[in-house]
Amino acid sequence: MSLIDWLTKGLERFYEEIVRVLGYDRLPSMDDCDKLPYTYATVHEIQRYGNIVPFGVFHETTQHTKLRGYDIPKGTMVFTNLTAILTDKEHWKYPDTFNPDNFLDDNGHFFKPESFLPFSLGPRVCLGETLAKTELFLFVTSLLQRIRFSWPPDVKWPDMNGIVSVVRSPEPFNIICHSRGSTE
Numbered sequence: 001m002s003l004i005d006w007l008t009k010g011l012e013r014f015y016e017e018i019v020r021v022l023g024y025d026r027l028p029s030m031d032d033c034d035k036l037p038y039t040y041a042t043v044h045e046i047q048r049y050g051n052i053v054p055f056g057v058f059h060e061t062t063q064h065t066k067l068r069g070y071d072i073p074k075g076t077m078v079f080t081n082l083t084a085i086l087t088d089k090e091h092w093k094y095p096d097t098f099n100p101d102n103f104l105d106d107n108g109h110f111f112k113p114e115s116f117l118p119f120s121l122g123p124r125v126c127l128g129e130t131l132a133k134t135e136l137f138l139f140v141t142s143l144l145q146r147i148r149f150s151w152p153p154d155v156k157w158p159d160m161n162g163i164v165s166v167v168r169s170p171e172p173f174n175i176i177c178h179s180r181g182s183t184e
């Protein structure tokens, strides 16, 4: 499934689950994750596919290091290929396409594969991980609860490679926002 396919088909399942569990008015809380497996899986897939820090944050060895048989001299710049981990064909059911099923088991329950490492890991793991994960779930869920997003007709799809630097960001794009339950 491409992202375009998902935006036309999967998005409805996303809306349906949010409205069924939360209704139109009750704002989500982190206690709702378990009751919203498809939503929670979709938020994780957005992060996996978004891959916003493709090579982690650069570090430098402070001393000569031997790692798995490789000699790494002091002063070597080291970065983590998070892109390779987040799209590893041996670890993901759908490595190259947008598909929340990457985070759902056969019974539709949420699970997190060990290769989900957008915040890296180890002593220098992202300090904002908990805050970022909480914000992503609450913001995406409450936006989708209230707004119906759609793609303007006859508009060219942006290059999904985005603008790549230390952080990967999307190209500018336009999207239609309908307040749910109204025609505005």
Ligand code: HEM
Pocket (backbone or CB within 6 Å): 052, 053, 056, 057, 058, 080, 118, 119, 120, 121, 123, 124, 125, 126, 127, 128, 129, 131, 132
């Ligand atoms: C989706 C959002 C975010 C992603 C994907 C992300 C990802 C990362 C990654 C990959 C690193 C490098 C880890 C390493 O050096 O191995 C990092 C470092 C860091 N992040 Fe984030 N981050 C996010 C949001 C945030 C937020 C919201 C904050 C602060 C409130 C934050 C604070 C930091 C800090 C302080 C470091 C440096 C940690 C250190 O070097 O010890 N990040 N982040």
